[in-house]
Amino acid sequence: MTRAAPWLDPRTAYVHIPFCAHHCGYCDFAVTVGQDHIIELYLDALEMELKQLGDPRPVETIFLGGGTPTHLSESQLDRLLTLLCHWFPWPRGNEASIEATPDSLTANKCALLASHGITRISLGVQSFNSLTLKSLDRAHKSDQIAAAVEAIRPHIRALSLDLMFAAPGTTLEAWSADVETALSWQPQHLSTYGLTYEKGTALWKARQRGELNIVPEETELAMYEATIDTLTTHGFEHYEVSNFAKPDHHCQHNERYWANHAYYGVGTGAARYINGSRELNVRNTTDYIRKLLAGDSPTYQKEVLDPIERAAETAAVQLRRAQGIHLAEYSQQCGVGFDDLFEHGAEPLLLQGLLQRDDASIRLNRRGFCVADGIVEHLLARQTTPS
Numbered sequence: 001m002t003r004a005a006p007w008l009d010p011r012t013a014y015v016h017i018p019f020c021a022h023h024c025g026y027c028d029f030a031v032t033v034g035q036d037h038i039i040e041l042y043l044d045a046l047e048m049e050l051k052q053l054g055d056p057r058p059v060e061t062i063f064l065g066g067g068t069p070t071h072l073s074e075s076q077l078d079r080l081l082t083l084l085c086h087w088f089p090w091p092r093g094n095e096a097s098i099e100a101t102p103d104s105l106t107a108n109k110c111a112l113l114a115s116h117g118i119t120r121i122s123l124g125v126q127s128f129n130s131l132t133l134k135s136l137d138r139a140h141k142s143d144q145i146a147a148a149v150e151a152i153r154p155h156i157r158a159l160s161l162d163l164m165f166a167a168p169g170t171t172l173e174a175w176s177a178d179v180e181t182a183l184s185w186q187p188q189h190l191s192t193y194g195l196t197y198e199k200g201t202a203l204w205k206a207r208q209r210g211e212l213n214i215v216p217e218e219t220e221l222a223m224y225e226a227t228i229d230t231l232t233t234h235g236f237e238h239y240e241v242s243n244f245a246k247p248d249h250h251c252q253h254n255e256r257y258w259a260n261h262a263y264y265g266v267g268t269g270a271a272r273y274i275n276g277s278r279e280l281n282v283r284n285t286t287d288y289i290r291k292l293l294a295g296d297s298p299t300y301q302k303e304v305l306d307p308i309e310r311a312a313e314t315a316a317v318q319l320r321r322a323q324g325i326h327l328a329e330y331s332q333q334c335g336v337g338f339d340d341l342f343e344h345g346a347e348p349l350l351l352q353g354l355l356q357r358d359d360a361s362i363r364l365n366r367r368g369f370c371v372a373d374g375i376v377e378h379l380l381a382r383q384t385t386p387s
Contacts, residue, residue: 006261007314007333008275012061012253013088016267017069017080018042018285021104025137025202026164026195030269030283031067039076042268042285043083045292049266050087052297057264059088061095061253068124070100074112081116088264092117095158095252099124102148103140110155120158120251122191123148127164128181135168135212136195137202149185158249160189165227166220167195168203169213175223179230188249192227193242194220221370228366241320241364241372258321260314260333268298277304311336312383316376324363336386338362345382349375 003009018032019039032038062084072080090096097120098113105121113121123145127133130142152159161182165175182190195215197204206212215223228238236244240258243251256263265272269283280301282288291298305313311334318325331337338346346362349355354368354375368375 004275005333006256007259008262010057010262010264010272010274011059012063012256012261013057013059013084013264013266014253014270014272015046015062015064015069015080015084015088016066016265016270016281017064017072018067018268019071020066020068021071021101022137022139023202024139025206026198028198028201029067030285032268032285035285036071038285038289039072041289041293043076043079045289045298046080046267047083048292048295049298050083053087053264056087056089059090059264061256062088062090062097063253064098066099068101068104069098070104070109070113074109077109077112078116081113081118085116090117093119095119097122097160097251097253100148101140102144105148105151107151107154110151114155118156120160120189121152121156122160122162122189122251123152124162125182126162127167127178129170129174129178132167132170132174132178135170136164158189159185159187160191160251161185161187162191162193164193164195165223166215168215170215172219172222172226176226176230179227183230183234189243189245189251190231190236191243192224194224224370228369237322238369239322241369255321258317260310260317276310277302279303307335308341308385310334311341312380315342316380319362319364319376319379320372322363324361326361328360340386341383342379344384345379349378 016030018030019036020031020033023031023033096118098118099122101124125145126136126138128142128145133140133142149159163178163182197207207214231244232238236246238244239250262274263272268281268285268288270281272279279299281298282291282300288298314330314334315325315338325338327338346355350357353365354371355362356365364372364375
């Protein structure tokens with residue numbers, strides 16, 4: 001059977017598990033803390049949402065995020081993964097990722113995950129420094145990281161470590177030490193994110209009250225550039241603004257997002273993007289359970305993007321990749337050429353040396369990576385409507 005193009009027909013699925021042992025001070029994701037007694041009801045509701053698909057939907061990759069999916073017990077994880085193997089069957093050996101925290105993993109859980117086809121764990125380390133972990137309001141201790149990695153290694157073939165720079169009160173030297181420690185564990189993948197103060201979070205409120213020692217912008221930039229230098233020197237490919245991988249270990253699931261391809265999404269707060277239509281589920285876990293167990297849809301918002309909106313969004317996410325925008329592929333995917341939308345916006349960025357271009361593609365260079373969000377904002381603000 002011939003399938004539609006991957007930007008219309010999903011080849012990947014995201015599953016949101018909102019439960020956490022602790023709500024970190026910087027997090028504004030859809031998470032649920034202190035309600036472990038409703039996990040089984042949540043799995044009941046998730047099963048109902050999956051049944052709304054009608055038939056199993058084969059995918060090429062799958063990603064379980066949260067929240068902390070590995071906060072679930074072994075029996076709950078077994079039930080969850082059995083459901084997913086039925087409704088989103090993926091070829092054994094293909095990338096299947098799950099997010100975890102160091103304090104939620106055991107060797108038994110890792111063996112269970114592997115038995116269901118999980119091939120990759122994204123471990124939310126954030127820092128190896130006890131003071132930094134405290135400043136980020138993380139629940140795990142630095143010595144739990146080693147135990148988690150040792151539990152993963154015999155069972156799961158790919159390890160990704162998530163790190164966060166520019167935490168309150170940190171220095172370039174402390175961040176560089178975190179990167180070096182991460183390298184000592186020989187991960188196949190590293191994600192490095194600058195701390196953002198999302199409105200309404202505990203850290204945002206503390207900043208508003210003047211209680212935090214905020215890292216200066218120039219120090220944050222130095223941290224980012226030092227990360228690029230160190231990781232590329234150690235053989236990592238800087239393949240997306242915040243992501244680095246050994247060759248052949250890019251996160252294939254996230255590459256679908258950055259290509260602006262279609263994807264399934266289930267669970268509290270999950271988004272899905274199918275045939276140019278985006279839907280969002282309710283963010284409150286109790287509401288999600290109530291709706292589904294009553295036979296209703298958990299969707300609370302639906303948006304159908306017009307072709308020009310979709311083309312602009314595609315440019316914004318594809319520019320985050322080191323490979324940038326392949327001009328011919330972009331025209332095929334969007335039905336409009338990049339220059340038709342952004343010629344006047346791109347020209348000054350090329351002259352400033354923030355973008356580079358050849359006959360095949362347009363992409364960020366090293367300087368451009370450092371101000372990627374600003375470049376995207378500049379382009380979208382100067383977008384033209386093709387005649």
